[in-house]
Amino acid sequence: xxxxxxxxxLIVRLSALGDTIxxxxxxxxxxxxxxxxxxxxxxxxxxxxFIINNPIINKFYEIPRRKWKNNKNKIANIKDFFxxxxxxxxxxxxxxxxxxxxxxxxxxxxxxxxxxxxxLDNGREFSYLFANEIIYTGRKQFxxxxxVVKRNMEFAKYLGCKNLDIEFKLPDFTKEINKNLKDxxxxxxxxxxxxxxxxxxxxxxxxxxxQKWSNVINSLIDKYNIIITASExxxxxxxxxxxxxxxxxxxxxxxxxxxxxxxVYIYNNVDMVISPDSGSTxxxxxxxxxxxxxLFFATSKNRTAPFGDKYYALSPKIDCAxxxxxxxxxxxxxxxxxxxINSEEIINIVKNVLQ
Numbered sequence: 001x002x003x004x005x006x007x008x009x010l011i012v013r014l015s016a017l018g019d020t021i022x023x024x025x026x027x028x029x030x031x032x033x034x035x036x037x038x039x040x041x042x043x044x045x046x047x048x049x050f051i052i053n054n055p056i057i058n059k060f061y062e063i064p065r066r067k068w069k070n071n072k073n074k075i076a077n078i079k080d081f082f083x084x085x086x087x088x089x090x091x092x093x094x095x096x097x098x099x100x101x102x103x104x105x106x107x108x109x110x111x112x113x114x115x116x117x118x119x120l121d122n123g124r125e126f127s128y129l130f131a132n133e134i135i136y137t138g139r140k141q142f143x144x145x146x147x148v149v150k151r152n153m154e155f156a157k158y159l160g161c162k163n164l165d166i167e168f169k170l171p172d173f174t175k176e177i178n179k180n181l182k183d184x185x186x187x188x189x190x191x192x193x194x195x196x197x198x199x200x201x202x203x204x205x206x207x208x209x210x211q212k213w214s215n216v217i218n219s220l221i222d223k224y225n226i227i228i229t230a231s232e233x234x235x236x237x238x239x240x241x242x243x244x245x246x247x248x249x250x251x252x253x254x255x256x257x258x259x260x261x262x263x264v265y266i267y268n269n270v271d272m273v274i275s276p277d278s279g280s281t282x283x284x285x286x287x288x289x290x291x292x293x294x295l296f297f298a299t300s301k302n303r304t305a306p307f308g309d310k311y312y313a314l315s316p317k318i319d320c321a322x323x324x325x326x327x328x329x330x331x332x333x334x335x336x337x338x339x340x341i342n343s344e345e346i347i348n349i350v351k352n353v354l355q
Contacts, residue, residue: 006094006159008038012108013099014063017260018282018304020047022149023099024054025166029156031056032163040091042084042108049260050286053171061088089113097155098127101141106130120154144300144322147307166307168286173261181262184252185269193354194225194270196290199241200234201278203326205298207237208276208338214244215343216274220350221247227270229263229280232256271354274346277304285311291353293346297337298323312349316340 009030013023020043027039042061043051051060061084068077085108095116098109106127109117119131122141128134135158139146153164188194199213217226228251230238238255242248258266263283267273272291273284277299284292285306292306296315300322305313315321316337320330328334 006034006037008040008091008093008095010088010091010093010096010112010114011039011041011099012096012105013041014044014065014105015047015100017047017050017279019100019148020050021168021282021286022304023152024050024056024168024170024286025149026099026152026156027054027056028167028169029153029161029164030159032167033156033159033161040093042088050170054169055171056169059091085111098123098131099152099155101127103127118155118158120151142324143303144324145302147305148303168288170264170286173264176259176261177265178257178259178262181254181257181265184254185266188225188252192223192225193272194227195220195350195354196227196229196266196270196273196275196280196284197241198229198273198275198278198280200230200237201276201280203298205323205326205328206276206278206296208295208297208341209335210237210240211244212341212343213241216346216350217241217251218244218246219343219347221245221250224350224354225252226250227252227254227266229258229266230255231258272350274350277301281306293349295341295346297321297341298325298328300324312353314341314345 011023011027013020030037030039038058039056040059041051041057044063044065048060048062051057071077089112093112093114095118096109096112096114098105098119101119101123103125107130110130116133117131118133119128121134121136124141135154137154149166156164197213197217199208220226228238235255264287267284267287268289270290273280274293275281276295281292281294284290291310293312294305296313301313301315318337318340321337330336
């Protein structure tokens with residue numbers, strides 16, 4: 001590909017936080033190969049914090065999904081959408097790449113006015129119909145054994161990038177960090193290693209059993225600083241874990257106290273993060289600082305787990321996992337996969353790695 005002729009490129013990657021983070025290495029690789037390339041990004045509001053002021057992104061367009069969802073005036077939403085498309089067309093992009101490969105992302109690419117509309121093969125919802133260049137990988141979009149970051153890097157390879165190393169760039173969140181949180185982290189006992197337990201995520205079928213989290217904390221609390229993070233909406237999950245925790249007073253419970261910027265700060269100042277397949281895991285990986293233990297139940301560790309020497313992924317050894325379902329379809333034993341990972345497995349990794 002004559003990618004050196006590209007001057008302006010738009011990345012279409014909407015959807016969740018983890019999906020956005022998994023696409024950042026693509027942008028990094030392109031910027032390294034073509035330092036003068038202008039890279040813009042269209043993103044949904046729930047993940048925009050990692051694109052706003054990102055040092056490798058020139059401009060971003062935000063899809064206000066929450067606003068549109070709550071707005072009963074659908075005509076106004078359509079007008080908003082086409083006003084964004086108008087701004088995109090005004091930029092006259094040389095190329096647009098549809099990383100998401102759904103109808104909505106394909107439509108944006110199709111309406112962008114770009115000369116080159118690039119996507120990967122086997123996109124869903126007929127998204128490939130909006131492209132005029134298709135990269136053939138021979139793999140399904142949701143191949144559970146092909147890591148999503150490596151799939152995203154197929155774009156970088158196609159566009160002539162020589163260095164395909166996985167590297168993340170995040171915005172500088174320094175000014176946005178909660179001062180009280182900074183004080184809490186600063187005053188942690190530095191004679192001990194610090195572990196973050198981030199037990200919650202959006203799928204019930206990704207959650208570990210609360211008693212097992214409690215067992216891990218009870219075993220580690222004397223030797224390590226333990227921090228718990230979760231959103232206010234996830235308070236019931238952390239409350240259930242703490243119910244069976246022996247030394248609650250030793251735990252730093254930050255439930256409902258952290259923004260995404262705060263999490264970046266925390267993960268850059270701790271030794272390990274333990275979490276199910278969640279936004280917390282993906283943020284921790286992007287920080288490139290702590291060791292990470294990720295628990296996979298319904299989802300595939302081969303597709304979304306952090307990879308590298310500092311990262312550990314555990315999954316149940318049963319035939320029905322990963323099922324990729326939000327709710328368990330095993331009605332006779334809905335906790336089968338979540339019972340299959342034992343607390344001792346986590347505890348042993350922690351002791352072997354941090355000691």
